[in-house]
Amino acid sequence: MKLKTWLTVAATALTIFAAQAQEMSNDEIADRIKPLGKVHVAGAAAQGDTAAAGGAKSGEDIYNSACVACHSAGVLGAPKFQVAADWQPRLDDRGLDGVWKNAINGINAMPPMGTCGNCSEDDIKAAIEYMIEGI
Template sequence: MKLKTWFTVAATAVTVFAVQAQEMSTDDIADRIKPIGQVHVAGATADTGAAAGGARSGADIYNSACVACHSAGVLGAPKLNAAADWQPRLDEKGFDGVWQNAINGINAMPPRGTCGDCSDDEIKAAIEYMIEGI
């Protein structure tokens, strides 16, 4: 095929597709580009916690998102109910400062730790659970 003929065929095809796209409604376009499937991650259910009718408890948050680092003190994370770990932080920044660090992240801890779907109140409850009794 000659270059001129090839260019003409390609230009015609692009024109036809462009005209078809312009004739589509917004709903048609949305329907055309919608995902064809869904992904289910085992253990990550949308109907738990707040979605199921209320905030999760501090113990629930700790056991599902905080325990990995705060049980062993990974990278300096203050351990559960360890006054020696928590008291200097609380004395320096107060509870609200510690809470803001948990929300925004500090040092090796990312924002909200490993609980990206936790509300601010659930983060607060988890901290209260971890410092309970100190």
């Protein structure tokens, strides 16, 4: 009999506590459900990217921020930065447009747009032009 009484008291207290814990103002609810991040759609200009920076990103800037990790060392067969022996066969085989398309769409271990999630296609082209400069 005592067990039943204690369980009833505990259930009642838990119900009252839970009901009060759920009471939130509209502002508190809006704050809890606000987005935590942003979605970037390929091909669309990212909010505040180049405009906030005061102009377009250079190929060198893009290379140093997104491409250097793989293309400086030739990771998984990536053509090395300004190494003609790595780039020339690709350029001869596909041409510059084909190399651009591979970078934009991805090829082998390279994901589409490389590791630059906020780059435009023109940014990728600028980075490639920087990587093959002088070849």
